[in-house]
Amino acid sequence: MREKKGGFLRWPWNVVVYIALFAVFRLFAIPIVLILMAVQRKNNPHGVEEGYCLSRTRKRLSWVLWGLLWVVLAAGLFYMFYIGLQQDRAYWETSDYVTLAVSGGGGALLLLLGLYMGYAGARDAFFPEKSALAESIRSQLPYPEEAPPVGELFAMVDGDLKANGRWFDGLGVGREWVLGEGASRIDRIRGIFVVDETRTRRSGGRTVTSRVLQLVLIDDRWQKHITDFKKPDELRAAADCLALRVPDARRGTNGQWSAFWSMDESAREDFERDFRQRQNRRASEAAQKELLSEGPQDMILKRRNGEVTSRVTASLVEEVLKRCLAGEESGFELTPTRPVEGEGRTFRSLDCLVREEGEPRVLLLLELASSGEEEDLALALAADPRRAEEILRGWLRREVPDLTGWDLRRVYAGPRTAQPQARKSQARLSLVYASGAAENHANFTAEDIQAAAEGLVDGTYQLVDLTHASGYLWIRVTAGDKMDARCTVEATKPEGEELGFYMAKLPPREAAAWLTGYPRGQFLPGGRDWKRVKKPK
Numbered sequence: 155m156r157e158k159k160g161g162f163l164r165w166p167w168n169v170v171v172y173i174a175l176f177a178v179f180r181l182f183a184i185p186i187v188l189i190l191m192a193v194q195r196k197n198n199p200h201g202v203e204e205g206y207c208l209s210r211t212r213k214r215l216s217w218v219l220w221g222l223l224w225v226v227l228a229a230g231l232f233y234m235f236y237i238g239l240q241q242d243r244a245y246w247e248t249s250d251y252v253t254l255a256v257s258g259g260g261g262a263l264l265l266l267l268g269l270y271m272g273y274a275g276a277r278d279a280f281f282p283e284k285s286a287l288a289e290s291i292r293s294q295l296p297y298p299e300e301a302p303p304v305g306e307l308f309a310m311v312d313g314d315l316k317a318n319g320r321w322f323d324g325l326g327v328g329r330e331w332v333l334g335e336g337a338s339r340i341d342r343i344r345g346i347f348v349v350d351e352t353r354t355r356r357s358g359g360r361t362v363t364s365r366v367l368q369l370v371l372i373d374d375r376w377q378k379h380i381t382d383f384k385k386p387d388e389l390r391a392a393a394d395c396l397a398l399r400v401p402d403a404r405r406g407t408n409g410q411w412s413a414f415w416s417m418d419e420s421a422r423e424d425f426e427r428d429f430r431q432r433q434n435r436r437a438s439e440a441a442q443k444e445l446l447s448e449g450p451q452d453m454i455l456k457r458r459n460g461e462v463t464s465r466v467t468a469s470l471v472e473e474v475l476k477r478c479l480a481g482e483e484s485g486f487e488l489t490p491t492r493p494v495e496g497e498g499r500t501f502r503s504l505d506c507l508v509r510e511e512g513e514p515r516v517l518l519l520l521e522l523a524s525s526g527e528e529e530d531l532a533l534a535l536a537a538d539p540r541r542a543e544e545i546l547r548g549w550l551r552r553e554v555p556d557l558t559g560w561d562l563r564r565v566y567a568g569p570r571t572a573q574p575q576a577r578k579s580q581a582r583l584s585l586v587y588a589s590g591a592a593e594n595h596a597n598f599t600a601e602d603i604q605a606a607a608e609g610l611v612d613g614t615y616q617l618v619d620l621t622h623a624s625g626y627l628w629i630r631v632t633a634g635d636k637m638d639a640r641c642t643v644e645a646t647k648p649e650g651e652e653l654g655f656y657m658a659k660l661p662p663r664e665a666a667a668w669l670t671g672y673p674r675g676q677f678l679p680g681g682r683d684w685k686r687v688k689k690p691k
Contacts, residue, residue: 172215181226184219191216206315206326206333207291207308211282217275224268231261282308290336294373296671297681311337322392323383325369332396334381338371340396344429345372345404347411348393350386369393370411376422378415402432419661426663427611434604452491453550458484459622460581463599471546475516478508479539482675488549493523496554504549505532506542516542520560533560585609586617588633603673607666610641622673629672631665641665644687645672645679658684 171190175183191213234257278285283304291311292301301307314328321327325334332338349368354361367383369392383389397405404414404425417425453466457474466488477483485507493500505519516539519532537545545555583595585606595602609615610631619630629645640659645668647654656679660668672678680686 172219184223187219188216205308205312206319207287207311207337208282210287210333211278211285214275214278214285217271218279219275221268221270221272221275224264224271228261228264228268231257231264235261287337290338290379294337294339294342297678299681320395322388322395323385325381325383325392327392327395327399329399332371332379334369334371334379336379338373338379340399342373342375343371343396343400343403344374344376344425345370345406345411345414346393346396346400347372347406347408347414348389349408349411350389351408371396372411372415374426376415376417378411402429402436423611423661423663427608430608430666434601452552454489454491456487456489458486461600466550468547468550471550472543475506475539475543475546477674478506479516484508488546490552494549494552494554497557499554501554504546506546509536518542518545519563520554520557532563533557534563535560582619582621584617584619585615588613588616590616600670600674604670607669610669611662611666618669620669620673627673629669631669633662643668643679647679654680655687656680656684657687 172183172187175186179186235254238254238257274286278287282288285304288304288307291307292298295301311328311331311333314330315326315333318329319326325332328340330340332340332343347370349366349370351366352363353366354363356362367386367389369381369383369389371379371381373379383392393405397403406414454462454464455466455470455474456462463470471488474483474486478485485505487503487505489503493502495501500523501520502523503521505521507517507519509515509517515536518535518537520534521532535545548555581596581598583598583602583606585593585595587593603620606615606618606620610618610633613633615633617630617632619628621628627646627648629643632642632644634640634642638659639662641662642657643660643665644655644657647656658679660683
């Protein structure tokens with residue numbers, strides 16, 4: 155969607171203009187400033203110029219003006235209260251007491267409201283690192299205590315919305331984030347609810363009706379995020395768009411969100427388990443369809459941690475490349491079961507490495523098949539991520555890319571027989587059933603780990619012990635008992651030249667998430683819930 159470029163009263167010139175108006179017109183400047191703010195939002199609705207997130211925090215400057223207005227009104231009510239106290243009480247009537255109570259109580263409430271809005275608005279507008287928006291983003295990261303600076307937090311959401319964003323009124327939906335009144339990670343959404351209600355109230359003998367349009371999102375922490383809408387069509391379109399992103403989330407209307415949000419812990423765990431199962435089943439079916447649509451596969455993907463898979467799809471390669479660009483992995487290798495021929499050469503593998511040189515660059519190495527007598531050679535190209543993805547997709551189809559601009563390099567010297575032997579994988583998955591029976595596996599997949607995690611939640615397994623291929627990364631989850639249903643999670647974490655051992659008590663669902671995410675490097679122990687322990691004997 156093409157974004158509207160705005161340039162009307164950009165920060166901080168808008169603040170300079172507002173201050174100048176206050177200096178000249180005093181309190182009469184408030185309606186003028188509010189009109190200017192409305193015009194600014196119309197010309198730059200989503201904050202394209204300075205970034206979506208930062209623009210949201212800057213808009214809280216209007217809260218300062220509203221807070222000032224409430225304080226002025228509170229001062230007027232307090233003045234009425236003071237005048238009332240000065241009158242001779244001998245002639246007071248019931249209405250005088252009512253006026254005194256209303257002016258005093260109303261003034262106190264307006265003063266508190268004005269102070270709060272002024273504080274919150276100034277905090278968000280001038281100190282974005284302490285804003286409610288920054289906190290909502292920070293709290294949804296795996297390690298909130300180790301979150302990057304606010305600039306990187308906002309850039310993470312802004313980049314997703316600029317590349318993939320669709321806008322519905324003031325709500326933006328990207329591939330990974332939703333930006334409304336707050337920010338929500340799409341993969342954490344568990345409930346999507348549309349509120350479209352007509353509310354009626356009595357005021358001064360009249361009946362006043364108002365239409366409430368809201369989108370309520372509930373995440374896996376069971377926290378709610380509410381965004382107001384102006385148009386019902388935009389509200390429904392936003393809900394439908396998010397439902398396509400998270401098809402297994404619970405949907406509902408009006409008051410149904412309250413019943414979902416107020417479920418007890420047992421019901422929440424049941425829902426989360428069913429959600430994960432549906433999600434895994436859907437991902438498995440999608441992978442099967444992709445494999446069938448792409449035809450027979452003769453490619454093997456090997457990661458730097460030693461993990462190998464022959465179920466290679468374009469979406470899997472895209473996901474691994476994305477993890478490499480994010481710094482979560484360093485690279486991978488795609489090796490066909492038989493060499494690929496093209497442009498008069500024969501190639502045996504394509505190696506992909508990611509390097510940080512200002513902007514991420516992907517180093518691709520097309521290794522040439524050789525007799526193994528002298529040396530191994532490869533053609534190398536440093537490409538941007540988009541170009542690298544195109545080459546990788548072509549390689550999956552056994553297509554040799556255009557070799558213009560590729561450099562010939564030596565991979566390593568000496569005959570192939572002189573290569574150092576690959577280090578044997580230390581990976582191991584041990585399972586102890588609730589009945590006491592045990593299993594040990596040296597060869598297993600990520601799907602096996604996911605199944606073990608689900609077995610911990612549903613009570614199939616009493617203990618799951620996972621050792622990484624490197625041998626020193628290790629995690630063990632022991633199920634709880636009737637006295638304490640929480641799982642005991644033990645894990646290691648590299649700390650320089652030493653290895654730290656940590657332990658935590660976590661709910662079964664959270665412990666299962668750690669078991670599946672830990673071997674992929676998504677989680678590392680040491681946060682708020684973890685305590686460091688001595689190395690076991």
